[in-house]
Amino acid sequence: MDWNDLHVSWGLEAVQQQLSAALDAGEPSPTPSEAEAAALGGSSDNGGQGAGLTSEQVLRRFALVEGTTQVWDQDKKTVMKKTAFEALVSKPLAKAWLDDTAKKLIGADTVREIEQARRMAGKKAGALGMPPTERYVYIDGTKDVWDREKKRRIPEGAVKMALGDAYALWLNSAERRTVDVDHIVFDPAMRLDPAVYINTFEGLPLEPVRDDEACANLRWLISFLCNHDEEAFDWLKKWLAYPLQHPGAKMDTAVLAHSITEGSGKSLLFADAFGQLFGPYAATVGQTQLESSFNAWQSRKLWAVFEEVVSRDQRYNQVGKIKHLITGKTVRMESKFINGWEEANHMNAVFLSNEILPWPISDSDRRMLVVWPQETLPPARQKAIGAELKGNGVAALYGWLLSLDLGEFDQRTRPPHTDARQRLVALSRAGWQTFLYQWQTGELGMDLWGACLSTDLYALFLEWCQRNKEHAMSQTKFSLFISAEVEKTRSIPWTNGNNRSFGAFFFPSDPDSSLPPSLTAAALGQHVAEWRGKARKAGWDVDGWDHLKAAAA
Numbered sequence: 001m002d003w004n005d006l007h008v009s010w011g012l013e014a015v016q017q018q019l020s021a022a023l024d025a026g027e028p029s030p031t032p033s034e035a036e037a038a039a040l041g042g043s044s045d046n047g048g049q050g051a052g053l054t055s056e057q058v059l060r061r062f063a064l065v066e067g068t069t070q071v072w073d074q075d076k077k078t079v080m081k082k083t084a085f086e087a088l089v090s091k092p093l094a095k096a097w098l099d100d101t102a103k104k105l106i107g108a109d110t111v112r113e114i115e116q117a118r119r120m121a122g123k124k125a126g127a128l129g130m131p132p133t134e135r136y137v138y139i140d141g142t143k144d145v146w147d148r149e150k151k152r153r154i155p156e157g158a159v160k161m162a163l164g165d166a167y168a169l170w171l172n173s174a175e176r177r178t179v180d181v182d183h184i185v186f187d188p189a190m191r192l193d194p195a196v197y198i199n200t201f202e203g204l205p206l207e208p209v210r211d212d213e214a215c216a217n218l219r220w221l222i223s224f225l226c227n228h229d230e231e232a233f234d235w236l237k238k239w240l241a242y243p244l245q246h247p248g249a250k251m252d253t254a255v256l257a258h259s260i261t262e263g264s265g266k267s268l269l270f271a272d273a274f275g276q277l278f279g280p281y282a283a284t285v286g287q288t289q290l291e292s293s294f295n296a297w298q299s300r301k302l303w304a305v306f307e308e309v310v311s312r313d314q315r316y317n318q319v320g321k322i323k324h325l326i327t328g329k330t331v332r333m334e335s336k337f338i339n340g341w342e343e344a345n346h347m348n349a350v351f352l353s354n355e356i357l358p359w360p361i362s363d364s365d366r367r368m369l370v371v372w373p374q375e376t377l378p379p380a381r382q383k384a385i386g387a388e389l390k391g392n393g394v395a396a397l398y399g400w401l402l403s404l405d406l407g408e409f410d411q412r413t414r415p416p417h418t419d420a421r422q423r424l425v426a427l428s429r430a431g432w433q434t435f436l437y438q439w440q441t442g443e444l445g446m447d448l449w450g451a452c453l454s455t456d457l458y459a460l461f462l463e464w465c466q467r468n469k470e471h472a473m474s475q476t477k478f479s480l481f482i483s484a485e486v487e488k489t490r491s492i493p494w495t496n497g498n499n500r501s502f503g504a505f506f507f508p509s510d511p512d513s514s515l516p517p518s519l520t521a522a523a524l525g526q527h528v529a530e531w532r533g534k535a536r537k538a539g540w541d542v543d544g545w546d547h548l549k550a551a552a553a
Helices: 003-010 012-025 034-040 055-061 082-089 091-099 108-120 156-172 212-225 230-245 266-281 287-291 319-327 379-390 393-403 419-428 431-441 454-468 475-483 521-537 546-552
Strands: 062-065 071-073 078-080 104-106 136-140 144-147 152-155 177-180 254-258 282-285 303-307 330-335 338-344 348-353 368-371 492-496 499-503 505-507
Touching: 055 062, 055 091, 071 082, 078 082, 082 091, 144 156, 152 156, 152 338, 212 230, 212 266, 212 379, 212 393, 230 368, 230 393, 254 266, 254 419, 266 282, 266 303, 266 348, 266 379, 266 393, 319 348, 368 419, 379 393, 431 454, 431 475, 454 475, 454 505, 454 521, 454 546, 492 521
Parallel strands: 062 104, 136 177, 254 348, 254 368, 282 303, 303 348
Antiparallel strands: 062 071, 071 078, 136 144, 144 152, 330 338, 492 499
């Protein structure tokens, strides 16, 4: 008779009594058994051996089983005795880990569920066969239930349908579990007390393997998508590695890979390879999901690939939502027939598009690494990458990323300014912003970037719009827009030849800008004359500006 038979025939108490008796009778051996030692072999952060693990790697890989001295190995999905753990990592490192308040914690129930799920994975039924009092946990303050077998929230009606007449027995059972609505959490760092919280994270599905040759083509693909730009490649590989080395890290940045060249391997890397690495904690998202009012797809996600999520007519309306996906610390989940709930946002995002302008980004927006793959993936490389995806390549890529030295790289490290980003910023600018940029960079004329009359600058803007077929605007709006970037004075006196005039001036604070020696009327008058002369020299029809023609009339 096995444990399941004992449970069915005699109930949960009999199982608990048998387990307690076995644990009380058991004597922990001073050293791990041969079977345990064999189980601990294989691949890991350092290629599979425990020796040589650093304290950071031990913190990432292992979790203390709550209420015991046993240790859970996240990579191998196995539990080991304390003595086996000490033999694997060394006693000093094991002691330091046990004393570290930052170590991960996992509930004994969760360990049993994971182990049972692995044992049942090959069976047709595929069900854990939990008793209803263990499987269904009432979420206090709602009409919802947490299904421990399926790892999801379900409405009360679903439990009624599943249990039938037994629903009343479950509802009135003294053994029925209850959890506070705020105590169902997604905590990849595994820092919260398992006795109080239900953690919906159970570890990544893959075991890392340190075999760089097995993922050589996948590593090459990362560089290929950056057009082998060393600065972009270095940032991207560290961005991919950081949340793996620090589980649950929410990056303040994201990646946009867009190009009119199809077949460059964007989806192959970000959706296929990393989708395999993150397993149930990954999602590939389309426009429908992003625009939907129901976003439960985002629950329990560490990785999301957004493919063509913004249509051309909606590209300006979705910018706020995209920014929140990247930097939002929490997300309000909404699902049909279930009460909404708040969840920590640990999801890191990659956006893929074949549009030249997927959506606008500003020059001050530092959230996005923008890459523009210039070539189609060679057929031989595509075949080799496919073989790595079917083989051990993703596990090897996982091991390689875990081994990277990140240096000072963290969640807030800004991406480099690639040529692709600069082009996207330029395409995103409104007419007045492009005019301002060209004024600042000297493209409107040599030394024009400096103090000038607001009326002169507006006249130059109108002529520029006419030349470049840009949309003009009123002087009031133009001055308000420019004054958001460049300091503007009130109306002050300046000498126009022998006449005293009044006008508002723009005064750039840039040290490279040309400014008058003082703010006296004479100095300002001299500066206005010089600025107009530079504009004439640059080819602008200064004498044809309306306000100057009116003054001369």
